[in-house]
Amino acid sequence: MAxxxxxxxxLYAPIESVFNKLSDLENFKYFLDKIPADKIPADKxxxxxxxxxxxxxxxxxAGPTGAVKFVVIERNAPNLIKLQAADIPLxxxxxxxxxxxxxxxxxxxxxxxxxxxxxxxxxxxxxQKVVDQFGSVLSAIPxxx
Numbered sequence: 001m002a003x004x005x006x007x008x009x010x011l012y013a014p015i016e017s018v019f020n021k022l023s024d025l026e027n028f029k030y031f032l033d034k035i036p037a038d039k040i041p042a043d044k045x046x047x048x049x050x051x052x053x054x055x056x057x058x059x060x061x062a063g064p065t066g067a068v069k070f071v072v073i074e075r076n077a078p079n080l081i082k083l084q085a086a087d088i089p090l091x092x093x094x095x096x097x098x099x100x101x102x103x104x105x106x107x108x109x110x111x112x113x114x115x116x117x118x119x120x121x122x123x124x125x126x127x128q129k130v131v132d133q134f135g136s137v138l139s140a141i142p143x144x145x
Contacts, residue, residue, distance in 0.1 A: 002124065010139065017143055081095070
């Protein structure tokens with residue numbers, strides 16, 4: 001199992017508020033509308049616009065690999081939200097770890113993927129980029145609005 005971790009970043013709101021908003025994925029619709037346009041890479045804008053969200057899942061186009069859907073499989077208030085990729089030929093989870101930091105909270109995103117050794121060199125870079133970008137996007141969300 002390969003693990004890809006983002007850097008820890010600060011989310012400027014109390015941990016309970018962040019968990020409550022992020023644990024219901026439908027809240028991402030509101031957050032996505034609040035992301036400044038300059039934070040979305042121009043080459044990812046179409047993918048960004050095609051995101052489909054329910055309270056327990058999020059689906060988006062992932063370039064040449066096609067659509068990817070993540071489904072919430074665990075909510076452990078207020079520290080962990082875990083999603084699993086559905087309908088893909090390998091095991092892949094995305095974990096959002098939260099911890100308090102004064103009046104704010106820290107987040108770290110982790111992707112665990114069961115990647116065949118011969119494919120790891122091809123997908124390791126893109127998966128690390130995804131995890132890093134996810135952390136950056138979360139830090140740009142105004143949780144107190």
